[in-house]
Amino acid sequence: MTIDLDGLALPGPTITAVTAPFWQAAALGKLIIQRCGDCRSYVFYPRALCPRCWSSRLGWVEASGRGTLKSYSRIHKPGHPAWEPAAPYIVGLVELEESPTMLSFIHAAENIAIGDCLELSPTRFGGRTLPAFRKTTD
Ligand SMILES: [Zn+2]
Secondary structure, three states, rough: OOOHHHHOOOOOOOOOOHHHHHHHHHHOOOOEEEEEOOOOOOOOOOOOOOOOOOOOEEEEEEOOOOEEEEEEEEEEOOOOOHHHHHOEEEEEEEEOOOOOEEEEEEOOOOOOOOOOOEEEOOOEEEOEEEEEEEEOOO
16 A cells, blocks of 8 residues: 555644755755764754864755665654554664764665665655655665
8 A cells, every 4th residue: 555645744844044954955855964064074963063073164965865774663653643644654763874874764665674775765745855765776
């Protein structure tokens, strides 16, 4: 059964001045993350200060969209009732190629496993395009 993820009545993100570039890029199907202008660390989630060196010189770069599944959970009882039509679905921790880890929706068949190679799969959820991932096909 295919779920109409775009038709879900989901609450929207809380967009701040710090996170706005991330959401604007997501709407275009891109995944951007921050990179520190001083220590060169990649940073995700979006912040005002580098968590490694406290620099405020954080810029934005487009991520490769490649990552590895670090952990996942098959959600049967969503934390928000708007997700119930989609359950069960997979939420996973994706270790991006650039090194930060992000929590994301994973388009998954039954055979998902920790260590799987993943690729960005921008997806319409509740009327907005957001980053999601799927197993790498090549
Ligand atoms: Zn830094």
